[in-house]
């Protein structure tokens with residue numbers, strides 16, 4: 001490529017979204033990716049046996065469908081096809097039953113007995129307001145476009161999940177559903193704003209569905225890359241940027257990096273004060289991730305679990321809260337809360353005939369080296385006796401392996417930094433996407449709106465770069 005106008009470092013969903021926004025505005029863009037394959041946290045590979053396609057990181061993609069930037073792209077033309085399972089989420093209990101989040105708020109509420117009206121009122125409110133809320137939820141802190149809707153949402157979302165669940169619901173099932181969804185936020189459930197994760201993810205189940213891409217997460221990355229190339233953008237793999245000084249001159253450099261790797265390549269260019277701010281940026285709990293090749297579907301005791309791609313394995317609100325508290329406080333949970341996906345039940349392209357792929361992880365202390373294989377498998381076995389007999393092969397990734405595959409995920413923190421109140425609104429600093437170095441921006445999930453495959457961090461950073469460079 002002739003001298004680029006803009007360079008993006010990293011080809012995660014935010015890097016690719018930033019590159020596309022810049023290319024769509026007529027800029028010549030090149031993306032440098034450290035790894036041999038593109039996609040960062042949105043990649044697939046045969047991690048266990050030939051013929052089995054596993055999602056290395058993200059598996060379930062409500063944020064991608066809800067994302068205003070991805071929605072504006074013709075990704076279907078580049079091969080992306082979403083699959084919507086019959087149910088969005090199943091949550092089994094020891095008595096052999098399961099709570100289920102269905103596509104419709106009303107239908108979900110009906111299955112929650114005495115909590116039916118409360119579920120409809122709480123999630124119905126956010127679902128009804130979603131169009132007014134999406135730019136606020138999926139963007140940096142600004143005066144909201146719809147202050148009343150934002151205030152209504154903020155009042156509930158800025159609480160802890162434990163307090164929200166107990167205030168709204170009386171029954172085991174609804175409380176556990178909310179706890180499981182909040183568990184995605186990588187915060188103890190007694191800490192604010194853990195309720196916000198439950199409310200956003202729960203609402204998205206009803207607004208767009210908890211969907212999976214046909215063929216694996218890589219299909220989303222490949223569609224984004226196809227879209228970028230069609231706009232004239234270029235992607236170079238196996239190209240780890242060691243120092244920003246090594247890059248060709250460009251008017252804007254956007255880093256799909258969290259603060260630690262950013263400091264490694266550009267720290268010497270930052271003023272002392274900004275460098276210290278980035279050094280103080282906090283990373284949180286790690287993740288212990290597993291993938292299995294099975295010779296048959298998981299034998300869930302609760303039949304409803306076979307209707308959802310996502311299953312939350314951990315039982316009651318109290319049990320999930322204990323597991324998250326342990327990981328946060330540096331302890332290993334005996335019975336970890338496991339987030340599990342079984343995509344091949346709904347996408348036959350992922351495994352040979354009759355066989356299955358399963359993806360799961362639990363939270364562990366930051367950079368933990370403890371092997372969680374047995375604990376995770378025991379938890380699944382608890383709700384699906386005979387699960388272990390179906391295992392053909394397994395792949396295991398402890399926090400160090402997760403960080404080795406992606407420098408952004410320090411200590412195995414898949415959120416690219418803690419999203420507690422102290423860090424939520426100044427992520428990673430009040431400068432958000434810009435840095436004190438002219439033309440250098442951050443566009444990763446360490447900026448607002450944070451973790452998830454939505455590309456909106458890239459969108460906002462690219463908009464900022466376009467504004468600054470005229």
Ligand SMILES: Cc1cc2nc3c(=O)[nH]c(=O)nc-3n(C[C@H](O)[C@H](O)[C@H](O)COP(=O)(O)OP(=O)(O)OC[C@H]3O[C@@H](n4cnc5c(N)ncnc54)[C@H](O)[C@@H]3O)c2cc1C
Pocket residue numbers: 009010011012013014015016032033034035038039040041042056057058059060061062063064239240241242256257261265287289361402405406407408409414415443444445446450451452453454457
């Ligand atoms: C195990 C796991 C499960 C997840 N599950 C889900 C899920 O189901 N749904 C969901 O919405 N989200 C999920 N996430 C979160 C989601 O993957 C991330 O929030 C998202 O990928 C962040 O995107 P990003 O573009 O900011 O960064 P990343 O996706 O982290 O991409 C950053 C890229 O930069 C590259 N890079 C780093 N340093 C350099 C360098 N010096 N030079 C060049 N390139 C460099 C990396 O190799 C990487 O490709 C999961 C994450 C993990 C790890």
